Amino acid sequence: MQNPVRQTRDNRTITVDFQSEATYVQLLGNGKAFVECVLAFVLCLGFQLKHKASCSGGGCLTRHSHDLRVRLGGVPIWRIQCTTCRAVFTVLPHFVLCYRSMRPDVAQAALLATHRGLSLELCAVICHISPMALYRLVCALGYHSLVTVLTRCGLALPPYVLADEKHSRCLTDKVYVPTIVCGRVIWHLGYTEEASAAAFTQSSGEFQRAASCYEPSYRVRGILTDGFDSTTSSMQTLFPGARLGSCLRHAINKLPGKLAAIASPVRKALRTQFHTLLYRAQ
Amino acid sequence: MFALGQRLRHFADHVAHSAGVANGERVRRWFQDKKAGWYAVLEDPQMPVTSTLLDQAHNAFERKLFAMKGFHHPGGSQQAFLTGLAHLYNLVPYQRRARHAGQCGVEVEGGRLPTRDWFLNLQILTSGGFQ
Numbered sequence: 542m543q544n545p546v547r548q549t550r551d552n553r554t555i556t557v558d559f560q561s562e563a564t565y566v567q568l569l570g571n572g573k574a575f576v577e578c579v580l581a582f583v584l585c586l587g588f589q590l591k592h593k594a595s596c597s598g599g600g601c602l603t604r605h606s607h608d609l610r611v612r613l614g615g616v617p618i619w620r621i622q623c624t625t626c627r628a629v630f631t632v633l634p635h636f637v638l639c640y641r642s643m644r645p646d647v648a649q650a651a652l653l654a655t656h657r658g659l660s661l662e663l664c665a666v667i668c669h670i671s672p673m674a675l676y677r678l679v680c681a682l683g684y685h686s687l688v689t690v691l692t693r694c695g696l697a698l699p700p701y702v703l704a705d706e707k708h709s710r711c712l713t714d715k716v717y718v719p720t721i722v723c724g725r726v727i728w729h730l731g732y733t734e735e736a737s738a739a740a741f742t743q744s745s746g747e748f749q750r751a752a753s754c755y756e757p758s759y760r761v762r763g764i765l766t767d768g769f770d771s772t773t774s775s776m777q778t779l780f781p782g783a784r785l786g787s788c789l790r791h792a793i794n795k796l797p798g799k800l801a802a803i804a805s806p807v808r809k810a811l812r813t814q815f816h817t818l819l820y821r822a823q
Numbered sequence: 824m825f826a827l828g829q830r831l832r833h834f835a836d837h838v839a840h841s842a843g844v845a846n847g848e849r850v851r852r853w854f855q856d857k858k859a860g861w862y863a864v865l866e867d868p869q870m871p872v873t874s875t876l877l878d879q880a881h882n883a884f885e886r887k888l889f890a891m892k893g894f895h896h897p898g899g900s901q902q903a904f905l906t907g908l909a910h911l912y913n914l915v916p917y918q919r920r921a922r923h924a925g926q927c928g929v930e931v932e933g934g935r936l937p938t939r940d941w942f943l944n945l946q947i948l949t950s951g952g953f954q
Contacts (some may be wrong), residue, residue: 683906790873
């Protein structure tokens with residue numbers, strides 16, 4: 542017998558700040574106040590709820606059903622429903638992490654420690670969680686697209702980007718991390734096992750697809766690279782109309798490598814002169 | 824900017840004079856290969872000039888990429904792990920002695936954040952139910 546194709550459900554979980562756990566517990570007993578609190582929070586954020594495409598709007602929200610988060614001591618988690626499109630939103634209070642039993646303050650401390658350079662093992666020791674739990678927490682965040690999150694923050698898609706790759710190792714394998722950055726924001730951080738143009742095109746294509754989905758008319762106007770062939774080719778393939786520039790600092794750093802069999806002071810002097818030449822050209 | 828080609832030619836002549844003809848010729852060929860990229864940078868004032876900010880991001884990931892060694896397995900989520908780290912890079916505020924102390928990368932670039940608490944922002948922004 543053929544299994545029927547299961548329809549995947551949209552993730553409509555929303556995190557709501559209830560200020561304190563006590564307030565949340567108090568609101569649970571009053572359905573109207575609970576929904577009003579959720580609505581007030583959504584309105585103050587300035588975000589829209591993700592209704593179904595068919596929703597004509599104008600409906601209201603109602604409390605739908607609830608379950609208990611057993612691993613967190615039986616915290617009730619409520620769902621609310623749009624009365625027009627029947628979309629159901631799971632309301633996670635701010636002190637509960639999606640699908641995690643660790644407390645948010647523990648997760649926050651561990652993530653901050655790992656972000657500031659401590660290894661996963663040491664973060665896990667100081668925060669009393671397992672390294673794998675921390676790894677899974679980072680991965681759970683990573684299932685959300687960078688483009689989606691950044692555009693929710695009101696950032697426009699970048700017309701000029703920096704593209705480069707970094708090599709690293711996973712056990713004995715050499716791996717590459719193609720990166721797209723604009724200013725101080727990372728728009729794409731990929732992972733490939735080859736340094737080929739095809740691999741980089743596939744990886745950076747995720748950014749291009751996500752950006753085109755968000756804004757179909759999106760075009761990159763300029764891309765700065767260090768001149769690595771695979772990165773340059775992948776960018777040309779993905780963004781055919783964009784101008785490709787070469788990093789001037791890389792140029793200054795590479796000049797001494799082109800000068801063979803000369804004394805170090807002469808090499809340094811030529812590098813300084815070349816730096817001045819490019820600086821004056823700006 | 825329009826004199827760049829001429830300046831590069833003069834510089835290659837200068838290299839040939841001070842460091843030998845072979846070096847001068849090598850530099851001249853290198854300039855020929857690369858100058859289109861430099862022109863592209865210098866012609867458009869909005870184009871970034873150096874990849875310093877990207878190098879800073881890569882330096883920040885050095886230690887975390889090292890951590891990947893211990894978590895590599897056939898069914899691993901390397902891509903998700905890296906994207907998760909990128910979210911932290913974008914949303915965790917800089918430390919108090921940093922240039923943009925108290926602000927995160929998104930704020931520095933002009934983005935708006937839902938709350939003052941970076942971790943709550945992370946939870947809200949990675950919720951599936953908002954758009």
